[in-house]
Amino acid sequence: MTAPQNPITRAIWDGTLPIKFSLDSTEAAALGAKAIVEPYFIEAPRCSYFPLWTSQIRKYFVDMALNFIGDDAEIWYDVDGTPLKWHYPIGLLYDLHTGYRPDSNSPPPLPWPVTVHFKNFPADKLIKAQAIDATQDFFMSMIKEADFLRNGSTKKVMNLSKNDQTQLWDGLWSKNYDRFWSVNYRLVINDGQMPKHVPMRIYLPDNCPVIQEPISPVDENGNQLTLGDVLHQVLPELFPSPLPSENASAFPVPVIHGIIPQLEIPIVWASQNLCYPDNFLHIVVLLGI
Incomplete structure (x- = not known):
């Protein structure tokens, strides 16, 4: 089966972020740096995960003659002193930690400055299991959780062949849209059922704390809910109305994949078209300007 030609999911898949990785200055000397260590720049897919880039980042700094002894699990990242959760997609981390509102007049903080650490892993704040295999396991567990919420069981995922399940991860890892979505389409489209x-x-x-509640896509009368309806239902103090306010910049806004979506879009459409590859609709709420 070929991937659907959906311009929305394709644009999300192709979204990237330029990132500037700098070695923590207090660690550089301890690792044998004799001069200023130049940062490493990459353009990473928003839908990717940091552990998929760690070996490449580690090689760059080791090639700079740093005496790092250890494996990728020892390496971690922070922004302004806050450790970054490796099991969150990169785009979600950017939206969450920069607090950048696309409707503001200020330019986006790019390239995104991220600090690399080779020691003092914050085990009290991060899960110490950053290998690619662990990332794959976590990613597939999210796929199954999304399937359970959508259908009341994980049968759709579990009924996929072993090759299809592997293809989901391989498609994400290799940044191959057609390979990933030719399988994932069957999961998110839900056979046309609500x-x-x-x-x-x-x-x-x-x-x-992250809010995750069982959200029905319809009201008690069977009418489809919009994104605004759901935000009003879950966060009535921040979203007192399901409709956009007249002075939007003064009020909180939802951000998904670096954009502010219209509150009038059906929540089912948003879930099927704006989800991350783990099939969750990750929404960052940013406060008023």
């Missing part, structure tokens, strides 16, 4: 719940997570500022 899902039981929408797989979604909402992220708030100031390290608030």
Whole structure:
């Protein structure tokens, strides 16, 4: 089966972020650096994960004659002193930690400055299992969780052949849209049936707990809910109305993949077209300007 020619999912898949990786200055001397270590620049897919880039980043700094002894699991990243969760997609981390509102007049903070650490892993804040295999396991567990929320079971994922399940990860790892979506399309389209719940997570500022609730895509009368309806339902104090406010810049906004989506879009459409590869709709709520 070939991947659907969906310009929305394709544009999301092709989205990238330029990132500037700098070695922590307090660690550079301890690792044998004799001069200033130049940063490493990459353009990473928003849908990717940091562990998929760690070997490449490690090689760059080791080639700079740094005496690092250890494996990729020892390496971690932070932004402004906050460790970055390796099991979150890179685009989600950027939206969450930069707090950049696309409707502001200021330019986006690019390239995104990320600090690389080779020691003092913050085990109290991060899961120490950053190998690619661990990332794959976590990614597939999210796929199964999304399937359970959508259908009430994980049968659709579990009924995929072993090759199809492997193809999901290989497509993401190799940045191959057709390879990934030719399988994933069968999961998110839901055979044309209305899902039981929408797989979604909402992220708030100031390290608030992530909100994940069973969200029905329809109201008690069977009418489809919009994104605004859901935000109003879950966060009525931040979204007192399901409709956009007249002075939007003064109020919180949802950000998905670096954009502010219209509140009037059906939540099912958003779930099927704006989800990350783990099939969750990850929404970052940013406060007013």
